Amino acid sequence: MAHEVKGIIARSKGAPVEVTTVVVPDPGPGEALVDIQACGVCHTDLHYREGGIGEDFPYLLGHEAAGVVEAVGPDVTGLAPGDFVILNWRAVCGQCRACLRGRPWYCFATHNATQKMTLTDGTLLSPALGIGAFAEKTLVAAGQCTKVNPAIEPAVAGLLGCGVMAGLGAALNTAGITRGDSVAVIGCGGVGDAAILGAGLAGARKIIAVDVDDRKLEWARQFGATDTINSTVGDPVEEIRKLTDGNGADVVIEAVGRPETYRQAFYARDLAGTVVLVGVPTPQMQLDLPLLDVFGRGGALKSSWYGDCLPTRDFPMLVDLHLQHRLPLDKFVSETISLDAVEEAFAKMHRGEVLRSVVVL
């Protein structure tokens, strides 16, 4: 039996998003039907509607979600109706070279559900990041569902499905920050603030937040930044050096995705330090650095995809830390909204007024 539910689609490039009826079929083999309880509004959803990710319109938007499993396909094990889950956009396949050599966070053979959701006239929808959760129900691959403790608020849990996990994971998994490290984070939106939180959790001694907006720097302090730099006022490389006894930071996390901020990150780290790029650049961007500096400064230049997370390992652990009051993930929720306010939430995001607007169903 197919279900007719309310959902948010981007019908064509640049057009405002629409509330419409989406037809969601029952789960086939390997699939799960999930009742969505909450879904965060992420920059990537806006990129989809602006045509920045592909041309496969219409898109069913939304991908930072938590909900309850309503039904599973005939062969699905380890997941049952009633389970509270966070959806992930990289279901580990278990078969590829990365998986088989024990590095599943590099799995790129994503096992998402086959595209089956449609409009009432039969037009096939492309779900954002293989999820499509700005809808009352969605159909995903069972491997995209990670069971977590249902005591957490759905609006908070869903954020672990994308941006917040990317930032936390950049600090904890990719950078491998440890007790006593000095860390600088350039760009303090939701992702950068999550990196700040992760640095604190790992025991960093100094956490320097850099942004161009004082309001963002104020929020960064609430996530644990010990020092802040407005890079429109002073040179962030100089300022980070001053704050680290002239050395530079052990780890610099770039959470903007621009060549100029990457360059700042590169020069603001200590000799043999680590740079982690989490911000996503556009295809046109180029980076020009003296090769001698790359050689001479040593260390590690890394990038972090989805925080190098393993959902089955990381989501339940982070939810537990939150429930024990050791990880204030609720601070990322600037507002909760209804499905029909997504377009307005894009505008607020664009003006830098929110860390996350979260649709609650």
Ligand SMILES: NC(=O)c1ccc[n+]([C@@H]2O[C@H](COP(=O)([O-])OP(=O)(O)OC[C@H]3O[C@@H](n4cnc5c(N)ncnc54)[C@H](O)[C@@H]3O)[C@@H](O)[C@H]2O)c1
């Ligand atoms: N790697 C991943 O898996 C992953 C996942 C989600 C998002 N991202 C990317 O992370 C980046 C940040 O996402 P977000 O949701 O936090 O976005 P955001 O727009 O909320 O935050 C960006 C922040 O950077 C600041 N900024 C802009 N220009 C700056 C500059 N020149 N110097 C310092 N700060 C500057 C802005 O004021 C803002 O606070 C984006 O590029 C996004 O696409 C990556």
Ligand SMILES: [Zn+2]
């Ligand atoms: Zn794999």
Ligand SMILES: [Zn+2]
């Ligand atoms: Zn996202």
